Amino acid sequence: MKLLYAVAWILGIALMGQSVSILNHLFYPALILVIGLLPLQFFLFKHKPALILQFICGLIYFMLFLTAGYYYAQSALQQRLAYKETRVEDTKVIVYIAKINQLGSETIQQEIQVLNRHEQPVQWLSFQKRISDQQAVLELGKYYRLTGEIRPAHSYAVQGVFDLEQWYLQRNLMSGFKLKQIQPLSEAEIYGLGYASHLRKQQTIFKQLQLAIERQRLKIRNFIYIQPLSHKGLILALLTGDESFLDKETTIFFQRFGISHLLAISGPHVLIFAVMFCWLLQKILNRYWPQIFLKIPRPYALLLPFCFCVLLYCAFVGFEIPALRTLLSCFCLTALAWLRQKISALTLLLLSASLLLLFDPFSILSAAFWLSYGACFVLLRIYQTTIRLDLSRSQTWQQQLIFALKLLIESQWKIFVALLPLVIIFFKQVSWISPISNLVAIPLIGLVVVPLDVLAAFTFYVFEPLSSLLFQLADWVLLFLLSILHLLDAMLPIKLLSVALNVWQIILLIVVLSIIFMPKSTLPKTWVVLSVFPLLGLSAKQHPFELIVLDVGQGQAVYMQDDQQHAMIDVGGYYDETKFSIAKQVIQPFLSKQGVSELDPLILTHLDQDHSGSYTTLKNELSINQVYSNQQLDVAGKSRFDYCKQGQIWHWSEHVEIKILSPKASQLAQVPYQQNELSCVVYIQVKNVQPYQNFLIMGDAGWQTEFQLLQDYPDLKVDVLILGHHGSRHSSAYAFLKYYQPKLAVASAGFHNRYGHPSRITQARLKALNIPLLTTAGHGSIRFTARSTGLIELMTQRQTRPWLQSADSVVPNVTALNAALPH
Incomplete structure (x- = not known):
């Protein structure tokens, strides 16, 4: 029973960030019941109680621990969110350095304790451009006055995409900070500035011990750096977890083989x-x-x-x-x-x-927590079913070796299978070769490289030449391991497989795996077949119409589905996809989460990087039947290309019709000179729904195209207008907005973008006409979903988690918009 109480506590904590109002009101009643039932508890302890009494008491205690965990998690979350920065601004801060920095190929990241921002010190993550190894850096145990720009963590708020703001929160980092100027401060100056209490705290034995450990980590890192090693990054990461010397290619290589853990x-x-x-x-x-x-x-x-x-x-x-x-x-x-x-x-x-x-x-909130404990649980099951049956037998060393190999093979495939739901939930990708590569990597790294690293670190303080030799031996073993992996890479088509399962499919998968790993006497293994059928059948389930304006930063991407059909209008793109790929980091994870492996059609309104930059990657990773744009572009595989031009109409499904309103066929020759103005303007009509039935997507078109639309389509009905050119002041003219009078305007723009989109002038026009404005920067992805009642419900991704919400947001409240809908 006590194990169930621990499970209840963990489940309560796991609800962090979720709104479960009933649990907010159950903690104190459960506590009062527990106190009130103390005499009954004493009776149960002294006598063998009836089963019903045991069940009632157990249920009350379970609810107490569940609500206590939930209340504790929500309280901790609110306290931490109180110190989260939300605005970009220039500032000067007084900081203390307690941890070593992280060296990247282009930047130096450093956790800093900021003393003058709140009543207590808070952690920020500073970063500066890495120019050379001799540049000024922040030293351990020192105080500084730093000048720079506050850069709050801002996630791409898209379902299934890595949540940067959650990562900052989990690491207790309240903001990013772009470092511009460094001014060292002496202890006397810190004392004079009024931080004597912080100074005294850092002089305690515990803090001095922490600082000494960080300095030793830095010494070992510097020692490894000057060694003639081929894999300095791997050796340092395996020894201390510091990834300063680890290059991006090695990280990706380990991910493809499923051994990045x-x-x-x-x-x-x-x-x-x-x-x-x-x-x-x-x-x-x-x-x-x-x-x-x-x-x-x-x-x-x-x-x-x-x-x-x-x-x-x-x-x-x-x-x-x-x-x-x-x-x-x-x-x-x-x-x-x-x-x-x-x-x-x-x-x-x-x-x-x-x-x-x-x-x-x-x-x-960390994937490491779930994967770590999940792996331990599987190993416990292996111990219960395998090891304890064989340890009692006397064996020769050859038999012991064979037994160890069998155990390694069994543990790897069982861990791979058992952790599959967690891997899909957190990463949306699976490396099919992981059980095989781990068979090679785990013995070599765990039994050879890590012990050599540890011995080398220990002997570093005794005899440095011996330490250097041990690091060299570890380097040779890593060279041997990587040679084997490169050989496998050359022989086999090794790549990460995108796996998309909805919530019910994941639940059924967990049920299947639970049956497989249960003791034989618990449930018949044939029950697995009964669970597999609904698992396969759920993928054929019909889905209601849905249109989502994705948060891709300073760019545009719109996803649309109806039943089993999926389409996109623009796919976003970072200014340099080799540095940060919107395709790999945003679009692909989102599509995987939706279970999408095929698009028909894909419409690129024009070929600007922020609208089509991801296509170069997506065309080789995704099946795309038909591609439309205002300019010719290369397509891959079986994809077909056609120009988008006024007059094209697709009855995409029984409920949805897609029209192209611009450019005219006669204007296509002018596209190279007027890419933005001659963007493909897409009009989507959804039948039998309210209140958002007609969607107009303008691409980067401006006033000229808007005037043409007023001439060509005077009877056009617009419920949702996705503003042209991200809300630029050169689009969304007052006359255009007043004539069509949309119920809602959406601007797809990046957080604190350098263009100032959506423009204040555009916002003023919308305000004057009482047209609500939503932005992807303020609300994340904006989702329109048809319900069985015939209503289209409006939701935004930043509604889903407290740390994604911003008190400084100027966009209207979505709850209020939904409340105003006709019922």
Whole structure:
């Protein structure tokens, strides 16, 4: 029963950011019931109670822990959000440096403690352009006055896309900061500025120890940097978790093989160091003080040194979640062992997870938390079904080796299969070769490279030439590993597979896997077949009409679906897709989340980078039947191209009709000279719905095209207008807006974009005509979904999570807009 209470606490924390109003009101009633039922609890403890009484008491305690976890998570979230920056502005800040920086190929990132922004210090992430290795950097343990620009974290608020704001929140980073000028400050100056309390706090033993550890990390990084190693980035990342020297190509290579988890500090890394130290300690004690084991049994005598080693290494790598999980598990194990309590592996796992979330509830937002504990759970099942059956048998070393290989193979495919739902949820991509590549990588990295790294780091403080040799040996092993992987890469078509499942499909997949991994006596394995059929059938489910204006920053992309058909109008694009790919980081994850593998049609209003830049990547990753644009472009595979021109009409489905209103066929020859003005203007009509039935998408067209539309289509009905040229002042003329009088205007524009879109002049025109304006910068993706009632519901992505919402947003409230809809 106690395990269920731990599960309830974890589930409550997992609801962080979700609005479950009933749980807000259940905590105190549940607490009062628990206090009121204390006499009954005493009776249940003394006597064997009826099953119904046990169930009632268990349910009350379950609700208490569930609501307590939920209340605790929401309270912590609100406190942290109070310090989140939301506006871009120039400022000067007083900061303290407590952690080493992260060196990138183009930038230097540094976590800074900002002292003068709020009543208590807050963490920001500063970044500056990396010019050379000799440039001025922020030194550990020093104070500075920094001049720069506040750059709040701002996610691409699109379903299925990496949430940068959540990542900042989970890391306790309240803002980004573009560093422009550095001015060192002495301790006397800090004292004079009124920060004496912070100065005294940094001089405590605990803070000095933390600073000393960071300095040692920096020393080892500098030592590795000057070594003649081929894989400095991998060696440093495997030793300390610092990815300063890790190049982008290596990271992508490891992702394709499904072994990128090995680049993060994990439990085995920590345990290797602790086991090596305790083995050495045991040898010393056996030789010089063997009598100590007569007073204290060997396992109990080594538990405390073992935990100390785990604590030291966790501090050395910055208390990453997998390492912290190992630390808490070791502490719990030590406490239970010393108290002579029965130790259950599952109990240990749930207890450590509960304690981790008590210390840091924001860990629940990290994929590392779920994948780490998920992998541990699978390994526990392997232990229960495999290891304990074979450990009792006497075996030769050859049999032990064969058994170890069997165990490695079994564990890899079971972990791969069991964690598949989590991988799909968090990454939307799967590496099919992962079980095979892990068979090679895990033994070499876990049993050879990491121990060599640890020994090298230890000998660095004793004899540097030996440390250099050990690092070189680790480098040779990595060279051997990468040679094997490159050989596999040359022989096999290895790529990440995009996998898209909706919520119900994921739930059914979890049910299937639960049945597979349950003990044989629990449920018949044939039940898997019964679960697979609905899993396959759900993909054929019909979907209502939906139109989504995606948040692609300073660009435009519109997605549309009806039943099993999917289309896009523009696909966005970063100014340099090689540096940051909108296709790979936004469009593909979104389409994967929607379960889209084919588009028909794709309309590119024109070929500007911010409207079509992603197409270069998407055309090779996605099946696109028909491509339309105002200019000729290359298409891939079986795709067909045609020009978009006035008069084209597609009855896309029974409910949806698509029309092209501009340019005219006679104007296509002028497109190279007037790309924006001659954008494809797309008009979408949806039958039998209200209140948003007619959508007009203007591309980058301006006043000239708007005037032409007024002449050619005087009876045009417009409910939703996606403003031309992202709301530029040279589009959306007052006469145009007044004539068509849309119910809603949408501007697809980037946060704090340099063009000032949507223009204040355009906003003034809309305000004068009482036309509500939504922007992707302020509301994220804007979704119009048809319901069975015949209403089209308006929702925005930034409504879905508290950390995505901004009190400084100037756009109208979506809830109020929905409330005004006819019912």
